[in-house]
Amino acid sequence: MDNELFIQKHQAYFLQTLEKLVSIQSICKNQAQIDQAVDFICQLCKNLFSCQIKIIKTKGSPVILGELNAKANAKKSILFYGHYDVMPAEDVKNWKTDPFKLTLRNGRLYGRGAGDNKGQLLGVIFGLYVYQQLHHGFPCNIKLLIEGEEEKGSLHLQSTVHDLSAAELKEIQTVFVIDGSFNFAGQHVLRLGNRGLLGFEITLTTNKTDAHSGNYGNILANPVLEFYKILSKIYNFAENKVKIPYFYDGIRRVTQDEENILHKLPAVSFKKDNQLDFQNSSDYYKKLMFEPSFNINGIQSGFLGQGIKTIIPGKITARFDCRLVKGQSIKRIEAGLNEQLAAWIKQGTVEIKYLNEIPPYYAGIEDRFIAKIIASIRKVDPQTVIEPIMPGTVPNYVWEQNLKAKVFTIPLANFDQHNHTANENIRLDAYLQGIRIIYELIKLYTD
Amino acid sequence: MDNELFIQKHQAYFLQTLEKLVSIQSICKNQAQIDQAVDFICQLCKNLFSCQIKIIKTKGSPVILGELNAKANAKKSILFYGHYDVMPAEDVKNWKTDPFKLTLRNGRLYGRGAGDNKGQLLGVIFGLYVYQQLHHGFPCNIKLLIEGEEEKGSLHLQSTVHDLSAAELKEIQTVFVIDGSFNFAGQHVLRLGNRGLLGFEITLTTNKTDAHSGNYGNILANPVLEFYKILSKIYNFAENKVKIPYFYDGIRRVTQDEENILHKLPAVSFKKDNQLDFQNSSDYYKKLMFEPSFNINGIQSGFLGQGIKTIIPGKITARFDCRLVKGQSIKRIEAGLNEQLAAWIKQGTVEIKYLNEIPPYYAGIEDRFIAKIIASIRKVDPQTVIEPIMPGTVPNYVWEQNLKAKVFTIPLANFDQHNHTANENIRLDAYLQGIRIIYELIKLYTD
Numbered sequence: 001m002d003n004e005l006f007i008q009k010h011q012a013y014f015l016q017t018l019e020k021l022v023s024i025q026s027i028c029k030n031q032a033q034i035d036q037a038v039d040f041i042c043q044l045c046k047n048l049f050s051c052q053i054k055i056i057k058t059k060g061s062p063v064i065l066g067e068l069n070a071k072a073n074a075k076k077s078i079l080f081y082g083h084y085d086v087m088p089a090e091d092v093k094n095w096k097t098d099p100f101k102l103t104l105r106n107g108r109l110y111g112r113g114a115g116d117n118k119g120q121l122l123g124v125i126f127g128l129y130v131y132q133q134l135h136h137g138f139p140c141n142i143k144l145l146i147e148g149e150e151e152k153g154s155l156h157l158q159s160t161v162h163d164l165s166a167a168e169l170k171e172i173q174t175v176f177v178i179d180g181s182f183n184f185a186g187q188h189v190l191r192l193g194n195r196g197l198l199g200f201e202i203t204l205t206t207n208k209t210d211a212h213s214g215n216y217g218n219i220l221a222n223p224v225l226e227f228y229k230i231l232s233k234i235y236n237f238a239e240n241k242v243k244i245p246y247f248y249d250g251i252r253r254v255t256q257d258e259e260n261i262l263h264k265l266p267a268v269s270f271k272k273d274n275q276l277d278f279q280n281s282s283d284y285y286k287k288l289m290f291e292p293s294f295n296i297n298g299i300q301s302g303f304l305g306q307g308i309k310t311i312i313p314g315k316i317t318a319r320f321d322c323r324l325v326k327g328q329s330i331k332r333i334e335a336g337l338n339e340q341l342a343a344w345i346k347q348g349t350v351e352i353k354y355l356n357e358i359p360p361y362y363a364g365i366e367d368r369f370i371a372k373i374i375a376s377i378r379k380v381d382p383q384t385v386i387e388p389i390m391p392g393t394v395p396n397y398v399w400e401q402n403l404k405a406k407v408f409t410i411p412l413a414n415f416d417q418h419n420h421t422a423n424e425n426i427r428l429d430a431y432l433q434g435i436r437i438i439y440e441l442i443k444l445y446t447d
Numbered sequence: 448m449d450n451e452l453f454i455q456k457h458q459a460y461f462l463q464t465l466e467k468l469v470s471i472q473s474i475c476k477n478q479a480q481i482d483q484a485v486d487f488i489c490q491l492c493k494n495l496f497s498c499q500i501k502i503i504k505t506k507g508s509p510v511i512l513g514e515l516n517a518k519a520n521a522k523k524s525i526l527f528y529g530h531y532d533v534m535p536a537e538d539v540k541n542w543k544t545d546p547f548k549l550t551l552r553n554g555r556l557y558g559r560g561a562g563d564n565k566g567q568l569l570g571v572i573f574g575l576y577v578y579q580q581l582h583h584g585f586p587c588n589i590k591l592l593i594e595g596e597e598e599k600g601s602l603h604l605q606s607t608v609h610d611l612s613a614a615e616l617k618e619i620q621t622v623f624v625i626d627g628s629f630n631f632a633g634q635h636v637l638r639l640g641n642r643g644l645l646g647f648e649i650t651l652t653t654n655k656t657d658a659h660s661g662n663y664g665n666i667l668a669n670p671v672l673e674f675y676k677i678l679s680k681i682y683n684f685a686e687n688k689v690k691i692p693y694f695y696d697g698i699r700r701v702t703q704d705e706e707n708i709l710h711k712l713p714a715v716s717f718k719k720d721n722q723l724d725f726q727n728s729s730d731y732y733k734k735l736m737f738e739p740s741f742n743i744n745g746i747q748s749g750f751l752g753q754g755i756k757t758i759i760p761g762k763i764t765a766r767f768d769c770r771l772v773k774g775q776s777i778k779r780i781e782a783g784l785n786e787q788l789a790a791w792i793k794q795g796t797v798e799i800k801y802l803n804e805i806p807p808y809y810a811g812i813e814d815r816f817i818a819k820i821i822a823s824i825r826k827v828d829p830q831t832v833i834e835p836i837m838p839g840t841v842p843n844y845v846w847e848q849n850l851k852a853k854v855f856t857i858p859l860a861n862f863d864q865h866n867h868t869a870n871e872n873i874r875l876d877a878y879l880q881g882i883r884i885i886y887e888l889i890k891l892y893t894d
Binding site: 078136177195197199211212214216217218219220222224225227228231232235237238240276284287289291293294295296297298299300301302303304308309310311312313316317319321323391392445 | 454459543561587637641642644646659660661662664665666667668669671672675676679684687723731734735738740741742743744746747748749750755757758760763764765766768779802803838839
């Protein structure tokens, strides 16, 4: 039987299973439902694959580890990553149907987790199931690692993977992260990396308390004006460049091959208010994927409430986030920032707190295997493109650091899945395409 | 009988009257108590002086206008300004005694309004009373203008004085503002002016909404970084100078005579955190009294609450206050600010709101009458100094603009009067000195 026919025959079952999984409200704070989701997935995998399943305890929600061995003594081992936790659906009044009752409407399956990540997770499980049923076993060892804290920032992923790296996850060469969504043009994407994140907060204290501007205007320094002097030590306003030492160290030029890949990405229209200047879509993508950002996500000093307080504020606080690209070193940048503001730190007027430290990840585009992966996905969606870097931040560095594995991200949900908000959905055809894509990926290992 | 003996004999009465006035809780929002304070003061003046009293209605609390005519047909007319409203005393637990029960303790009279301004107001009334009793009349026409909204920012003072300027307040040459406190060294001061105030708020909008820094970092402009460009159009960070066109127009150099006066002010110790650099006390006073300030009293953008939001904020707002000195024109400065930010205003990204517009006032030090005033006050306190400019802002411009009168401010309360906070007080000796000072001032007009 060919896989297409098999999928058609089992479609009702695939839908019923997703319906059941969506009905379990596996929100992080809901321990009973988390446990029920874990049970359900473990039972499903046991039934489908007769495989070993371990439940790895963490300080938060448990991690499910499934081990599906190859029929012969295959040398290659791959891992699929997904998560079973979902965001709350507290905005119930904005949902057209019950968030925890999967509902088919206009070719889409609506429900919390339908896209993020239950539908994608079942895409993986059923894709493997189709392969196993048609080929009576696997051509490579397959691990399923399914966590329950992705929506909280994967708090224990790093330590869990580290703990498992010596035995259970030894010799994993490749990790497929099945999460996220297609690009805005509706194309499937193969993602080879993501930007990292360095978040920090700077507080400048110029005076122990606020002071009256009538009594102290021209006598005490103003912290907002002083702060811009500090800012100009770490940012060049004229050229819009970061002046933190070592910030740009390790970043390499975009290669011609990478440029070629960017040229294949869908054209962007530049209409958003105050968008920075771009010559063309390729420049836009280069900025977004291959260059670090320097952003202030909050600043506060003094009083801006009702009424007027003519005070000289005593301090100012600003929070920064920098999206990082391959080559940049968080430790070096932090050292550079401390160096640059050393005079103020020594004086006791400036304090720096580091808030986020997530390294970037990039598999590179040179791996010859990439062409094979994209060819597999294109059997299902010929429009599939390579997105070298996802501009946002996910903890894909975890796999590289602990397992020395290459990481590829393949989202199986539509761009308009409305994850985290009301009326989350996965298109029925995207769900079934997902199953086919996983099937095709496993076929790669028969070569 | 000499005035000293007279004051001693009547001391108990002066204290009882202050006790009664303090017991009336004339807080702006308390209409019944405001009315009671007005009645009490009107009745007191009628009893003491058999004078004409008018109650001038305003959209807020009424203004009391007393008219005490000279015994002969004196050409000179002077005005005393005070206020009968007080700040609330909501922090009762911080008061050692009932705020509305005048209490003598360690030579100080404690109570809300004891210093600000009831004690000073009665200093005026009783000073005049002493003069009248000893000299059987006044050598000049005397107006008492006592408002009830000083603690709310004298909301209707300008319009009231304007309305009265054609008749009741015609031909006032001199206004004595009896409010404030001695200098920190405990000396009585004669104030010849005060700095004005220009307050404004600038909002820069770079995007209609906040955006995710992962999706838009390097694509959308950051408003906090953009704001620096705006700020550096109006402020020179390298030289700490304002770049708003016309800002410094009309300001003249401090004269040698003014320098000489500054040299007589008490020495300042420069110990406060992050105080700007000063060579000596005279430079300090020059900055504080004769130079405008440029202060940001609040700035806000994005999110600084619990947790982290990696957003690119859509806008930033900052509030400014500039203390102004004689010569500066509010209208010209506002025009200059609008000019300087014209490109952004035209674009629709910057909006400026003007919040406070209070002109500075300065009588100058050349008036020969000043020497006579200070000599009078020194009869009571030989340490009295001239403070050319009060660094804060009071609406003394009102008298200059509407009456073309010279304004002199003579505070009758001690520096540590704790006005506006708990345990407000006036030193008993300061209260009695105040009566003597007013007596001496009237004597000036017999020449």
